[in-house]
Amino acid sequence: MKRDVRVALDYAFKKGFQIHPEVIEILGGMEIENVDKVLKDIMQEKLRDGDFHISGSDLVRYLGLEIDEDIPTKHEILFDCTARLTMPVGVEGFSSLFKSRFKKLKSIMEQRPESKNLRNISNIQGTSEKDIYICGLVNEKTIKDNTFKLTLEDMTGTIEGFVAEPARETLKGLFLDQFVMVKVDRRGDDIRFIEIIQPDIPLHTSNHADNEVYAVLLSDLHIGSKYFMEREFREFLDWLASPDSYALKVRFVLVAGDIIDGVGVFPNQDKELVEKTTHKQLEKASELFSLIPDYIKVFISPGNHDPGRRALPQPAIPRDSAPNLWNKKNIFMLGNPALLSINSVKILMFHGQSIDDIVKGVTGMEYSHPADVMKGILRVRHLSPIFGSQTPIAPENEDLLVIEDIPDVFHAGHVHVTELDVYKGIKVINSGAWQRQTPFQLSVGQIPTPGIAVLFNLKTHQILLRNFLE
Numbered sequence: 001m002k003r004d005v006r007v008a009l010d011y012a013f014k015k016g017f018q019i020h021p022e023v024i025e026i027l028g029g030m031e032i033e034n035v036d037k038v039l040k041d042i043m044q045e046k047l048r049d050g051d052f053h054i055s056g057s058d059l060v061r062y063l064g065l066e067i068d069e070d071i072p073t074k075h076e077i078l079f080d081c082t083a084r085l086t087m088p089v090g091v092e093g094f095s096s097l098f099k100s101r102f103k104k105l106k107s108i109m110e111q112r113p114e115s116k117n118l119r120n121i122s123n124i125q126g127t128s129e130k131d132i133y134i135c136g137l138v139n140e141k142t143i144k145d146n147t148f149k150l151t152l153e154d155m156t157g158t159i160e161g162f163v164a165e166p167a168r169e170t171l172k173g174l175f176l177d178q179f180v181m182v183k184v185d186r187r188g189d190d191i192r193f194i195e196i197i198q199p200d201i202p203l204h205t206s207n208h209a210d211n212e213v214y215a216v217l218l219s220d221l222h223i224g225s226k227y228f229m230e231r232e233f234r235e236f237l238d239w240l241a242s243p244d245s246y247a248l249k250v251r252f253v254l255v256a257g258d259i260i261d262g263v264g265v266f267p268n269q270d271k272e273l274v275e276k277t278t279h280k281q282l283e284k285a286s287e288l289f290s291l292i293p294d295y296i297k298v299f300i301s302p303g304n305h306d307p308g309r310r311a312l313p314q315p316a317i318p319r320d321s322a323p324n325l326w327n328k329k330n331i332f333m334l335g336n337p338a339l340l341s342i343n344s345v346k347i348l349m350f351h352g353q354s355i356d357d358i359v360k361g362v363t364g365m366e367y368s369h370p371a372d373v374m375k376g377i378l379r380v381r382h383l384s385p386i387f388g389s390q391t392p393i394a395p396e397n398e399d400l401l402v403i404e405d406i407p408d409v410f411h412a413g414h415v416h417v418t419e420l421d422v423y424k425g426i427k428v429i430n431s432g433a434w435q436r437q438t439p440f441q442l443s444v445g446q447i448p449t450p451g452i453a454v455l456f457n458l459k460t461h462q463i464l465l466r467n468f469l470e
Contacts, residue, residue: 002028008036012054017043022056026243038062056243065243071213073251073297075332075342081313081400082335093395101382101399102137102155105179108199108381108404109135114181122156124184133197134159135181138174150174150193152182161191170196173376175358178385199381204425206408209343209458215252216240217454219351219413220433222305223288224281225261226274227436232451232468237291239466246455246464251296252342256413256431257303257351259285259317265305272438278307278321286324294330297342301334303351303414311392312353312384313337313400337383339405345458348407352414352430353391354384361386367446370430371421374412378403378423409456416441416448420463427461429454 005027012019027035042054042062060066109115118133136152136159148163148171161184163171174180174196183195222228240247260281261273275281292298302314307321314336319326326333334340337350355373359365365373377383383401384391393401409427418432433450441448451469456462 002035004035008039011036012039012043015043016052017046018053020053020055023054023059026056026059032063060243063243063245065245065248067248067295069295071211071249071251072209072343073213073295074344075252075297075299075340077332077334077338077340078346078405079337079339080316080335081337082315084398084400085313085315085335085394086397090395093397096397097393097395097399098137099155100397101402102179104399104402104404105199105381106135109179109181109197112181112197114183114197118181120156121152121154121159124159124186131183133181133183135179138176138178138180141171141174141176143172150182150196152180159191161193163196164192164194167193167196170198173362173364174198175362175376175380175385177387178380178382198379201378201381201403201406201424201426204406204408206425206427206461207341207344207346208461209345211343211459212249213252213343213458214246214250215254215342215345215347215456215458216250217254217256217411217429217431217456218434219256219411219431220258220303220416220435221255221285222258222261222433222435223285224273224275225435225438226272227438228261228274229434229436229451229469233288233434234291235468236453236466237288239468240296241291241293246466250455252458253292253296253298254347254349254411255298255300256349256411257301257336258305258413258433259300259302260306261435262305262307266440282307282317282322283324286322286328289325289331290328292330296330298328298331299334299338299340299349300325300331301336301338301349301351303336304353309394311394313394313396314351337401339407343458345409346405346407347409347411348403350383350410350412352412354386355412355414357384357386357389357391361389367415368417369419370412370415370417371419371428374410374428374430375421375423378410378426378428408461416446416450418449418452418454418465420454427456427463429456429463 136154139153140151142149148168151160181197182193185192185194316333358373381403416433419430421428431454453466455464
């Protein structure tokens with residue numbers, strides 16, 4: 001117990017007051033200036049009525065910590081992939097998927113002034129035009145010794161060119177299968193790309209809420225795993241329902257996937273489980289989420305450990321798998337990805353499976369710095385650009401992973417590392433995990449930062465980290 005709290009309580013006891021344990025709990029869990037004055041003021045008020053009992057409600061009333069029912073909690077689900085999934089079969093589906101990707105990203109690129117000189121790949125064969133551009137998906141890139149080459153593919157064909165000096169740094173950071181526009185310098189049969197332009201995000205002016213309201217961003221609980229930090233998570237839930245001045249302003253909780261650890265996700269997983277079935281794990285999840293006060297809206301999207309389709313985009317966790325979550329009035333089950341507006345602030349939720357592909361495929365990207373990968377994702381305007389690597393992508397008619405609507409906040413998880421950044425006015429947040437370091441993470445040297453709740457102020461966009469491991 002803090003010294004100033006102990007001294008103030010001793011004074012109250014000596015004056016004959018009985019103190020409810022809730023008072024001690026509140027004082028111990030909050031930073032309150034001049035605790036001595038707070039208790040003396042309450043005691044003076046109580047003495048007028050001849051009352052020698054100080055309850056938690058007395059303290060809450062004095063500190064102005066009652067729940068403000070007038071705080072707005074407006075939300076709108078702007079995009080949820082769940083209702084738009086079609087799942088065509090085979091080659092036809094993948095053909096439709098990449099045509100959709102190309103058309104959507106070309107439409108974004110056509111907003112740039114350089115696009116007035118844009119040509120199809122098939123139309124530049126033998127041309128003598130200058131200052132022409134082509135666009136396409138990155139088919140191959142070669143960086144070897146002093147050779148820098150790039151192969152692009154559009155709807156009309158493919159083209160290979162040498163990348164000139166000014167564009168070589170950009171080439172190094174490109175993802176396979178991403179969309180780019182290049183400036184072409186053609187001299188006979190010699191084709192050079194002298195500029196590489198990515199779709200990117202324009203400088204963004206964010207939306208702000210009118211009131212002081214917080215959203216808590218979480219991911220990767222892994223309920224059911226023996227490494228799930230249940231004690232710390234319950235402490236977080238207790239705090240969320242407490243009269244803490246920040247907790248009282250929380251009206252939204254956003255969970256970006258891997259609610260449970262799942263079953264059969266990786267070899268010998270059963271040895272790491274305390275709950276051996278998906279059903280039991282989701283029952284536990286429902287029990288824990290039911291402890292969140294009803295006035296707080298909870299949005300849950302799936303990750304690669306949750307039940308349902310593993311390929312991106314993922315529909316919401318099936319209703320028959322988690323009926324208790326679906327039936328709670330303050331819980332909203334979404335797909336992965338999802339875009340929602342809460343009190344006018346747009347938040348893009350994505351579990352982040354594609355971070356694996358990007359870290360493995362691009363020099364300089366690291367699991368320890370997921371925000372760098374997320375900024376790269378914003379630059380290419382696609383949530384999972386690399387096809388055929390570790391992350392499965394479903395053969396949909398429409399590519400629902402293109403980032404068409406620019407968010408104010410980009411929220412992801414997956415790598416169990418809490419990291420914050422800003423990219424062109426967009427808050428980039430990876431919300432870490434609630435699972436201790438696993439044997440696999442230990443074997444590959446991954447160091448998680450679990451047990452941290454990310455508090456996002458929807459009015460000021462200030463971010464606070466509350467560490468429940470401390």
